[in-house]
Amino acid sequence: MKPGDELELRVTPDRYLTVRYAGASGDFNPIHIDEEFARQVGLPGRILHGLWTMAQVARAHTEALGGPARLERLSVQFRGMGVMEHEVLVTGRVREVGADGRAVVDSEARQDGRRIVRNGVAEIRA
Amino acid sequence: MSVDTSAIGRTYPPSLYAVGREKVREYAHAVGETEPIYLDVEAARAAGFADVVAPPMFAVVYAGSALAPVMFDPELALDFAHLVHGEQEFRWGPLVVAGDEIETTVTVRDIHERGGLGFYVFATESRNQAGELVCSGTWTDIVRPAQ
Numbered sequence: 119m120k121p122g123d124e125l126e127l128r129v130t131p132d133r134y135l136t137v138r139y140a141g142a143s144g145d146f147n148p149i150h151i152d153e154e155f156a157r158q159v160g161l162p163g164r165i166l167h168g169l170w171t172m173a174q175v176a177r178a179h180t181e182a183l184g185g186p187a188r189l190e191r192l193s194v195q196f197r198g199m200g201v202m203e204h205e206v207l208v209t210g211r212v213r214e215v216g217a218d219g220r221a222v223v224d225s226e227a228r229q230d231g232r233r234i235v236r237n238g239v240a241e242i243r244a
Numbered sequence: 245m246s247v248d249t250s251a252i253g254r255t256y257p258p259s260l261y262a263v264g265r266e267k268v269r270e271y272a273h274a275v276g277e278t279e280p281i282y283l284d285v286e287a288a289r290a291a292g293f294a295d296v297v298a299p300p301m302f303a304v305v306y307a308g309s310a311l312a313p314v315m316f317d318p319e320l321a322l323d324f325a326h327l328v329h330g331e332q333e334f335r336w337g338p339l340v341v342a343g344d345e346i347e348t349t350v351t352v353r354d355i356h357e358r359g360g361l362g363f364y365v366f367a368t369e370s371r372n373q374a375g376e377l378v379c380s381g382t383w384t385d386i387v388r389p390a391q
Contacts (some may be wrong), residue, residue, distance in 0.1 A: 129276055142274035143304050144268075144312065147324060159325045168329035173275040173301040185279065186339060193333035193382075223250050 119183075119221050125210040127178035131166060131202045139170045158183050166200030166234070173239050183242065191241040194225075198221040200234040210238070217233065219244030247362040247387075249355045251320055251321035256350045259310035268298045271305055288341070295342035303334050303379040309369040310348035311383060314366065320352075322364065323387050331384035334349065337377045345373045353382070362387040 136150040145167055148155040156164045172194050180186045200206065210225035225238030272282040280287035280304045283370065288296045298305075316323055340346065347370070354365040368381040 135274075139274045142271045144308055145304070147327075149325075155325075169301065169304045169332065170275060172332055173299070173304075176299070176301045177275065177277060180279070180300065185281070187302050189336060190316065191333070191335040192300075193331070195331045196329050 119212055119215055121212050121214055123212040125178050125182040125208075125223070127174060127181065127208040128205055129172070129174055129208075130205045131200075133202045135170070135202055135226070136164055136166060139167055143167065143169065149228070162199060163201065166202065166206075168196035168200070168235075169186075171196070171200050171206060171227050171235050174206055174208050175227055175235055178210055178225065179223060179240050179242070182210075188243040189240060190243050192238065194235045194238045196234065197236055198229075198232050198234045200227075200229055204229050208235075210240070215242075216244075247355055247357045248321070251317070251352045252355055254352045256310075256314050256391050258347045258349045259313075261306035261309050261346045263298060263302075263306065263340055263346060265296050265346045267305065268296045268302060268342050271302050272299055275299065275301065283297050285357075293339070293341050298340040298342070298344075300334065300336050300339075300379075302340060302371065303336070303381060305345040306340070307348045307379060308372050310350050310370075311366055311368060314350045314352075315330065315369065315385075320364070322385070323390065326388040326390055328386050328388070329384075330386040331382075333382040335380045337379065338372065340378050344378075346370050346378060360389060 140146045210223045210229045213222045215221045221242040223240040227235035252327045351367045353367045366383045370379045372378050
């Protein structure tokens with residue numbers, strides 16, 4: 119890993135993704151699984167769980183690193199609404215690599231050009 | 245919109261989560277993981293782990309199970325219909341594997357209002373059966389005013 123190295127991950131959540139993720143994660147907030155409820159509270163419809171999208175950001179790192187052991191820290195901000203059946207594009211770029219081999223990676227996730235995760239920062243163990 | 249900040253600093257009793265092999269696999273599938281150490285016991289053992297490895301973001305399962313009852317604390321009175329996840333941070337220690345028992349404590353780190361929105365910040369600390377800190381999390385939820 120060296121400064122300027124890039125990582126990328128593309129994934130398109132299918133229309134039942136939020137139902138499976140709700141079961142897998144335990145987050146059954148109806149804004150993610152109930153179309154009518156989501157609209158009633160002013161959303162365009164069911165939206166992706168932010169933590170599913172963050173998991174895609176994490177996966178972009180761990181796949182690039184060849185496994186999970188070196189991912190020490192990840193922070194993100196969720197903005198906008200992720201939706202199903204539209205491609206999520208995760209991009210990252212190595213900001214710096216220390217003399218000790220530790221690295222910092224900046225990342226974000228976009229959908230149709232809109233950022234749904236921003237200010238992603240990962241710290242990578244040597 | 246005014247927020248009640250009286251819960252700042254409150255810590256809740258620890259909550260125990262037993263990490264199951266099929267739960268790890270279910271989670272890994274739901275987030276699109278294909279790495280064999282998350283899915284295949286033999287691959288995990290060949291890589292030196294006792295059982296399948298939980299992807300780092302599996303923290304949402306063991307720490308989230310401790311956080312959920314806190315968020316339903318009637319004294320917090322969170323308006324779920326208008327709640328969105330604003331920010332998240334995780335810092336990871338040793339990897340979690342199926343068979344681990346993870347104890348998580350939750351603290352209300354901050355509650356404040358900004359720009360008409362309510363911000364609720366929760367901190368979680370999760371330790372395995374050996375007492376090692378496997379994950380600390382900072383969860384920021386934002387509540388929009390009801391229309």
